[in-house]
Amino acid sequence: MSSKYDVLVIGGGNAALCAAISARRGGASVLVLEGAPKFYRGGNTRHTRNMRCAHDAATEILTGPYTEEEFWEDLLRVTGGKTDEVLARHMIRESKDILNWIVEQGVRWQPSLGGTLSLGRTNSFFLGGGRAMLNALYLTAERLGVDVEYDAEVTDLVIEDGMFLAARLKRPINGETEIRATSLVAAAGGFEANIEWLKQYWGEAADNFLIRGTPYNRGSVLKMLLDKGVQEVGDPTQCHAVAIDARAPKFDGGIITRHDSVVFGIVVNKHSQRFYDEGEDIWPKRYAIWGRLVAAQPDQIAYIIFDSTVVTSFMPTLFPPIAGQTVAELAGKLELDPVALEKTITEFNAAVRPGTFDHTVLDDCVTEGITPAKTHWARRIETPPYLAYPVRPGITFTYLGTRVNKESRMLMADGRPSANMFAAGEIMAGNVLGKGYAAGMGMTIGSVFGRIAGREAAKHARN
Amino acid sequence: MHGTRILDEADRLMTVCNSCRYCEGLCAVFPAMEMRRAFSDGDLNYLANLCHSCGACYVDCQFSPPHEFNVNVPRTLAVARAESYAAYAWPQALSGAFTRNGLVISIVAALSMAAFILGFVALNDRAVLFGVHTGPGAFYRLLPHNAMAALFSAAFLYAIFALVMSVRAFWRDIGTPIGGRADGGSIFQAIRDAGELRYLHGGGVGCYNEDEKPTDRRKLYHHLTFYGFLLCFAATSVATLYHYLLAREAPYPWWDLPVVLGTLGGIGLIVGPIGLFIAKSRRAPELLDAQRYGMDVGFIAMLFLTGLTGMLLLLLRETAAMGPLLALHLGAVFALFITMPYGKFVHGIYRFAALVRYAQERRGEAGS
Numbered sequence: 001m002s003s004k005y006d007v008l009v010i011g012g013g014n015a016a017l018c019a020a021i022s023a024r025r026g027g028a029s030v031l032v033l034e035g036a037p038k039f040y041r042g043g044n045t046r047h048t049r050n051m052r053c054a055h056d057a058a059t060e061i062l063t064g065p066y067t068e069e070e071f072w073e074d075l076l077r078v079t080g081g082k083t084d085e086v087l088a089r090h091m092i093r094e095s096k097d098i099l100n101w102i103v104e105q106g107v108r109w110q111p112s113l114g115g116t117l118s119l120g121r122t123n124s125f126f127l128g129g130g131r132a133m134l135n136a137l138y139l140t141a142e143r144l145g146v147d148v149e150y151d152a153e154v155t156d157l158v159i160e161d162g163m164f165l166a167a168r169l170k171r172p173i174n175g176e177t178e179i180r181a182t183s184l185v186a187a188a189g190g191f192e193a194n195i196e197w198l199k200q201y202w203g204e205a206a207d208n209f210l211i212r213g214t215p216y217n218r219g220s221v222l223k224m225l226l227d228k229g230v231q232e233v234g235d236p237t238q239c240h241a242v243a244i245d246a247r248a249p250k251f252d253g254g255i256i257t258r259h260d261s262v263v264f265g266i267v268v269n270k271h272s273q274r275f276y277d278e279g280e281d282i283w284p285k286r287y288a289i290w291g292r293l294v295a296a297q298p299d300q301i302a303y304i305i306f307d308s309t310v311v312t313s314f315m316p317t318l319f320p321p322i323a324g325q326t327v328a329e330l331a332g333k334l335e336l337d338p339v340a341l342e343k344t345i346t347e348f349n350a351a352v353r354p355g356t357f358d359h360t361v362l363d364d365c366v367t368e369g370i371t372p373a374k375t376h377w378a379r380r381i382e383t384p385p386y387l388a389y390p391v392r393p394g395i396t397f398t399y400l401g402t403r404v405n406k407e408s409r410m411l412m413a414d415g416r417p418s419a420n421m422f423a424a425g426e427i428m429a430g431n432v433l434g435k436g437y438a439a440g441m442g443m444t445i446g447s448v449f450g451r452i453a454g455r456e457a458a459k460h461a462r463n
Numbered sequence: 464m465h466g467t468r469i470l471d472e473a474d475r476l477m478t479v480c481n482s483c484r485y486c487e488g489l490c491a492v493f494p495a496m497e498m499r500r501a502f503s504d505g506d507l508n509y510l511a512n513l514c515h516s517c518g519a520c521y522v523d524c525q526f527s528p529p530h531e532f533n534v535n536v537p538r539t540l541a542v543a544r545a546e547s548y549a550a551y552a553w554p555q556a557l558s559g560a561f562t563r564n565g566l567v568i569s570i571v572a573a574l575s576m577a578a579f580i581l582g583f584v585a586l587n588d589r590a591v592l593f594g595v596h597t598g599p600g601a602f603y604r605l606l607p608h609n610a611m612a613a614l615f616s617a618a619f620l621y622a623i624f625a626l627v628m629s630v631r632a633f634w635r636d637i638g639t640p641i642g643g644r645a646d647g648g649s650i651f652q653a654i655r656d657a658g659e660l661r662y663l664h665g666g667g668v669g670c671y672n673e674d675e676k677p678t679d680r681r682k683l684y685h686h687l688t689f690y691g692f693l694l695c696f697a698a699t700s701v702a703t704l705y706h707y708l709l710a711r712e713a714p715y716p717w718w719d720l721p722v723v724l725g726t727l728g729g730i731g732l733i734v735g736p737i738g739l740f741i742a743k744s745r746r747a748p749e750l751l752d753a754q755r756y757g758m759d760v761g762f763i764a765m766l767f768l769t770g771l772t773g774m775l776l777l778l779l780r781e782t783a784a785m786g787p788l789l790a791l792h793l794g795a796v797f798a799l800f801i802t803m804p805y806g807k808f809v810h811g812i813y814r815f816a817a818l819v820r821y822a823q824e825r826r827g828e829a830g831s
Contacts, residue, residue, distance in 0.1 A: 128519060
């Protein structure tokens with residue numbers, strides 16, 4: 001393995017591999033440094049399942065058109081306008097071609113299963129999920145002659161006046177070494193797995209957060225870049241968080257620890273008190289607010305409480321619900337005050353007004369006279385066994401990143417574009433996503449900007 | 464919980480997989496799993512026999528080892544599958560044949576071959592046994608045709624009966640929720656799915672065996688083996704019809720239908736098992752049910768032996784080696800027949816039944 005490359009890619013997920021492949025196809029010699037061991041390669045891409053791309057017509061895998069304009073409107077809505085419009089529109093335009101380009105790199109979309117899986121209109125699903133997608137990209141990269149190194153933890157970047165010169169890394173066997181390259185693509189993700197860093201904004205509460213994705217996104221490359229004069233973008237205090245099962249592992253529990261049963265019951269905190277309208281809006285639209293809501297509760301824990309009538313209304317869960325034949329028995333198992341829980345449920349039941357339940361629309365099943373109200377899908381909790389899922393905030397990703405332009409080139413703090421440093425993926429997602437999220441956008445950002453970054457990095461190196 | 468440790472583990476995994484569902488496009492196992500929220504023993508045995516062990520879900524899984532969720536569907540279902548053969552075996556008294564199966568099969572094979580050799584020696588004098596016999600009826604100078612037919616019909620009919628009884632128990636167990644008979648459409652669908660090994664394709668890229676690079680090699684060798692077996696079976700059937708309907712006695716000339724079918728089949732039964740054996744020996748240990756290695760190899764070896772002795776008999780039938788080779792070939796075929804219900808052969812039958820069940824379920828879903 002030579003230690004001078006045209007293009008050095010730091011990171012090993014979707015964005016990194018798209019960059020590596022596109023740089024290699026552009027004629028550059030490429031090295032990918034993945035900080036994780038081989039099994040954990042790919043950052044959070046391992047846990048993804050689909051990608052959101054604009055397209056003008058239905059295809060085998062998409063049920064109808066999703067125009068650039070509609071994509072833009074969706075992005076505008078979820079970010080509340082906190083987005084770089086030029087960059088976002090550029091990404092949306094490029095996403096059209098990504099649908100085909102990614103297939104040319106060996107990635108396969110999931111066809112319709114004739115009823116088992118209903119295809120989406122906006123999002124295409126990877127056959128076999130994110131790790132299958134990654135495996136395909138790695139096979140293609142290796143076939144093209146991209147060098148890949150695992151367990152390669154970058155410890156320092158040598159940057160002079162906005163110009164990347166070399167990366168220092170710690171190899172498990174050979175110790176410290178330095179790798180020089182003509183261009184750099186940073187695609188090493190955010191810092192959501194760095195609890196110490198999260199504590200800067202969240203305090204001790206961060207100890208009770210669960211990290212849904214890879215334990216390797218510690219933000220060290222992001223921090224080095226920001227420390228060495230790259231302009232930052234995105235709110236450092238923000239992260240995407242959902243309510244996940246409290247019994248999930250600290251890291252890497254992935255998608256399967258999620259809960260989508262909130263709308264079918266009530267949510268109480270450790271004092272058995274409700275604290276937010278569980279029926280505010282259609283799931284999954286309000287899916288992502290519950291992480292933050294639980295983070296604001298004492299000890300960052302809450303309990304979704306429902307009864308046996310709704311058990312089959314949502315996806316089967318990884319962890320079984322905790323059950324009690326009486327509310328008191330359930331409270332005992334949850335270590336809640338039985339009197340307080342009884343009172344909360346009794347008051348809630350008394351407030352439920354008759355209505356026609358339909359979880360697919362904003363129905364008329366409401367409560368009256370309690371605070372907070374449950375404004376849709378309110379039904380009495382009265383058919384034993386009584387059931388509960390304990391939930392904690394599950395952190396998906398962070399928003400802080402490096403500022404880039406349309407070439408995916410990093411901008412320095414003084415506004416000048418860097419000579420040879422590019423960024424793609426979660427490390428620069430904050431340019432497009434100032435806040436909020438919609439399914440599949442992370443992968444769009446990764447593939448689109450990865451491909452651009454690789455192409456531009458190769459172009460710079462070959463000149 | 465379930466009756467066995469492996470079914471408990473299969474239940475745990477199906478619970479994990481059912482909360483994820485990323486693999487639903489890879490094969491039939493996951494869509495079938497999604498039709499359930501809880502899993503009985505029968506459900507798990509059904510899913511285990513639907514699995515073709517292509518390995519795609521293992522390579523694609525974000526939770527496979529070393530992840531703490533430790534999701535290894537191919538190996539778990541392989542073990543569950545093997546245990547299900549013993550669980551449904553008829554008669555139950557013989558279900559023990561599935562433990563240390565490789566040894567059982569090789570002992571039976573050795574005994575069968577020895578019996579035919581000794582039988583030939585006892586029946587015929589040396590001049591006949593090591594003589595050169597040609598022309599119609601040459602084989603029957605060593606063993607009269609009627610005796611041969613009676614012996615093999617009995618062995619074959621026993622195998623069929625034992626298999627039918629075993630699969631009936633399996634079918635009842637997996638059909639509990641709906642029960643009833645299989646319809647023609649589902650059977651036809653299952654014949655197509657089994658005939659092309661539709662689900663041994665890793666979702667389209669091929670199957671994973673020794674590393675993360677998918678190939679279609681196992682599929683190819685399995686096709687050679689399976690269709691080789693069918694061709695040999697067809698050759699024997701045609702020859703039997705020749706004998707009884709047309710009064711034409713074996714051996715037949717090389718261009719005649721039984722020999723042509725048998726030769727093609729024999730080549731398949733030699734090349735296919737060799738390929739499968741190589742694939743098996745290279746298979747990634749984490750995908751392999753190491754305990755059943757003997758059973759798998761035993762069956763592969765029996766098929767190979769049947770093909771090899773048959774081809775040698777064809778090549779050397781006009782020499783003095785014909786007598787001993789005929790005994791060896793008949794011994795191999797006889798052993799293959801009588802061990803059929805108690806070895807790896809049953810995987811095809813159970814899998815076919817599972818495919819019929821799956822076709823039924825899919826139709827039920829589409830209709831509802």
